[in-house]
Amino acid sequence: MRLFKLAVVVAVTASSMLAFQSKYKGAETITAGQLKDYLSFIASDELEGRNTPSRGLNTAAKFLATNLSRWGYKPAGDNGTYFQRIQLRNSKVDPAKTTAKINDQEFTFGKDYYTLAMPGTASGKLVFAGFGYRIPARNINPYEGLDVKGKIIVKMLGVPKGASYTDLSGKMGVDWDGATSYGSRNGAVGVILVPDFRSLAQWDQSVDFYARIGQWDVEQFITKDAPSIPTLYLSPRMANILFQGEAMTAETVFKTTYTRDSIASFNFTDDKIVSFTAGVKTETDWTQNVVGVLEGSDSDLKKEYVAIGAHYDHVGIGTPVKGDSIFNGADDDGSGTVSILSIAEAFAKTPRPKRSVLFVWHAGEERGLWGSKYYVNNPTVPLKSIVAQLNIDMVGRSKKEGDENPSNKQLSGSHEIYVIGSKMMSSDLGTLSESVNASFLKLAFNYTYDAPNDPNRFFFRSDHYNYAQKGIPIVFYFDGVHEDYHQVGDEWTKIDYAKMEKVARTVYATAWELSNASKRPKVDKELPKELKER
Numbered sequence: 001m002r003l004f005k006l007a008v009v010v011a012v013t014a015s016s017m018l019a020f021q022s023k024y025k026g027a028e029t030i031t032a033g034q035l036k037d038y039l040s041f042i043a044s045d046e047l048e049g050r051n052t053p054s055r056g057l058n059t060a061a062k063f064l065a066t067n068l069s070r071w072g073y074k075p076a077g078d079n080g081t082y083f084q085r086i087q088l089r090n091s092k093v094d095p096a097k098t099t100a101k102i103n104d105q106e107f108t109f110g111k112d113y114y115t116l117a118m119p120g121t122a123s124g125k126l127v128f129a130g131f132g133y134r135i136p137a138r139n140i141n142p143y144e145g146l147d148v149k150g151k152i153i154v155k156m157l158g159v160p161k162g163a164s165y166t167d168l169s170g171k172m173g174v175d176w177d178g179a180t181s182y183g184s185r186n187g188a189v190g191v192i193l194v195p196d197f198r199s200l201a202q203w204d205q206s207v208d209f210y211a212r213i214g215q216w217d218v219e220q221f222i223t224k225d226a227p228s229i230p231t232l233y234l235s236p237r238m239a240n241i242l243f244q245g246e247a248m249t250a251e252t253v254f255k256t257t258y259t260r261d262s263i264a265s266f267n268f269t270d271d272k273i274v275s276f277t278a279g280v281k282t283e284t285d286w287t288q289n290v291v292g293v294l295e296g297s298d299s300d301l302k303k304e305y306v307a308i309g310a311h312y313d314h315v316g317i318g319t320p321v322k323g324d325s326i327f328n329g330a331d332d333d334g335s336g337t338v339s340i341l342s343i344a345e346a347f348a349k350t351p352r353p354k355r356s357v358l359f360v361w362h363a364g365e366e367r368g369l370w371g372s373k374y375y376v377n378n379p380t381v382p383l384k385s386i387v388a389q390l391n392i393d394m395v396g397r398s399k400k401e402g403d404e405n406p407s408n409k410q411l412s413g414s415h416e417i418y419v420i421g422s423k424m425m426s427s428d429l430g431t432l433s434e435s436v437n438a439s440f441l442k443l444a445f446n447y448t449y450d451a452p453n454d455p456n457r458f459f460f461r462s463d464h465y466n467y468a469q470k471g472i473p474i475v476f477y478f479d480g481v482h483e484d485y486h487q488v489g490d491e492w493t494k495i496d497y498a499k500m501e502k503v504a505r506t507v508y509a510t511a512w513e514l515s516n517a518s519k520r521p522k523v524d525k526e527l528p529k530e531l532k533e534r
Contacts, residue, residue, distance in 0.1 A: 024440065024512060026350035027505040030342045032497035038338035043330035043492040050329060051316025052364040053088055053287040060312050064290045064361055067341060071348035073292035076380045083288040086363065086374050089222065090283050091117035092214035097279025100232060102241055110207045112238040115278035117215045120230035122190025123275035126268035127151045131160045132179030138163045149187035152274055155179045157196040166455065170533045184229055191231045194239050218370050230278040289371045290361040291380055294347050298354035305358040305381055306514045307389040308343060309463055310336030311365030321488045330492040332485060335396030337361060339504040346508050353515035362463045372463035376470050387520035388429055389474045390511055391464035395503040396495040397479050407483035414499050416444040418478040420458055426473035428521035433475055436510045441502050452528035460534045473523055477503060
């Protein structure tokens with residue numbers, strides 16, 4: 001009798017598991033071999049590191065769109081295409097129209113100074129502001145009692161003792177200020193930066209960047225009437241001349257760089273006038289998000305969307321390392337790019353879910369989350385109809401047994417993935433995420449970086465952030481930083497494809513549950529205040 005009962009229990013359990021797993025039959029089409037095939041193209045040298053904008057990124061976009069078309073996805077970009085076009089502006093310093101002098105002594109661009117690609121002319125007396133940062137929470141205010149109106153602010157590079165760059169978060173002008181923001185609001189006409197060792201070590205690259213490569217911005221994001229003042233970076237030679245005849249020499253200032261306010265009382269003599277002009281030339285170009293929709297099968301629920309996203313850009317071509325100058329970005333974020341491509345293929349080859357599924361490959365994440373910011377500000381489906389956004393950014397690397405490289409200390413294991421944000425806005429989404437995983441592939445979900453005060457600030461560093469700011473609950477899947485993060489060594493040959501398969505299948509199953517649930521996950525929590533400002 002006991003044996004009969006046990007057999008029944010085993011049979012029922014096996015039947016339940018088969019029924020459960022049959023829901024995710026599409027996951028079987030996501031394989032390590034398929035992911036490797038896709039990634040060996042996306043992260044190949046031929047795509048030249050997929051910078052935004054670039055020929056390589058455009059090639060990747062066409063590859064993604066071609067596959068969406070093959071699988072019957074509805075174009076959800078502009079004008080009946082899969083491409084949501086984004087206009088960019090490039091600003092470069094024009095050395096021929098850029099000048100600088102101290103009193104009557106003239107200096108040379110590139111040798112003595114360089115400027116940011118921010119046009120303008122400044123001329124005036126000088127006022128010294130230490131490191132130039134006002135941080136009320138740290139009781140740091142170098143501008144107290146300082147009149148900057150009509151003057152040029154001189155500041156050191158770096159941050160004052162007792163503060164760090166993580167303090168420069170929240171709303172600029174309220175939670176913190178830099179010399180440019182404070183000076184713009186209070187009538188300063190320009191800013192001069194006295195270099196530290198790091199900036200001097202990167203002098204040639206900085207000059208090349210501002211004069212030849214230029215600064216790209218999304219045209220729509222540029223605030224046309226934002227107050228701005230020109231900024232001048234000094235060489236040691238020009239800095240020495242600037243401090244000549246003053247109570248403190250440039251050498252003393254360099255040595256005092258990290259002693260906070262011990263030099264805050266220093267003032268320049270009134271007879272010293274600096275004049276400089278930053279000449280800038282601009283040009284426009286375009287990039288694109290790639291957007292496709294699989295329409296749901298339910299007449300009502302198909303008006304709602306489960307969004308799945310990754311960024312398909314990387315950082316392009318840079319300084320050669322051992323003869324290699326192409327930053328292929330296989331893990332960051334080629335792994336996410338091809339994972340959601342495989343998930344899209346899986347959805348297309350199985351019966352359609354009730355809700356629609358929205359796939360967005362974002363451009364310009366490495367530039368400052370451009371593509372996701374542009375999408376949520378110019379959505380191609382109603383934002384309120386997006387029930388959740390699942391973001392995959394770096395899921396292809398694993399820490400190997402015996403690896404003692406400090407750079408890989410926080411890299412996740414072969415059956416482990418960091419999960420960020422799943423419980424921050426919606427208890428329902430957090431519960432669903434865990435229940436799917438527990439009943440399916442049982443990955444080790446690591447919540448180390450899920451804390452609002454995570455010093456690494458990973459919540460701010462990928463595209464899910466912009467969706468969360470619009471009230472859309474998110475889940476972010478991430479394998480952790482490693483020795484090849486933003487290095488030429490991030491190659492497709494180093495990827496753990498078995499792990500990628502497990503993560504992609506888990507995301508597919510999670511999206512399947514979301515797209516077939518009777519109710520959308522309820523947003524029952526506000527984002528913690530620490531996560532509301534990037």
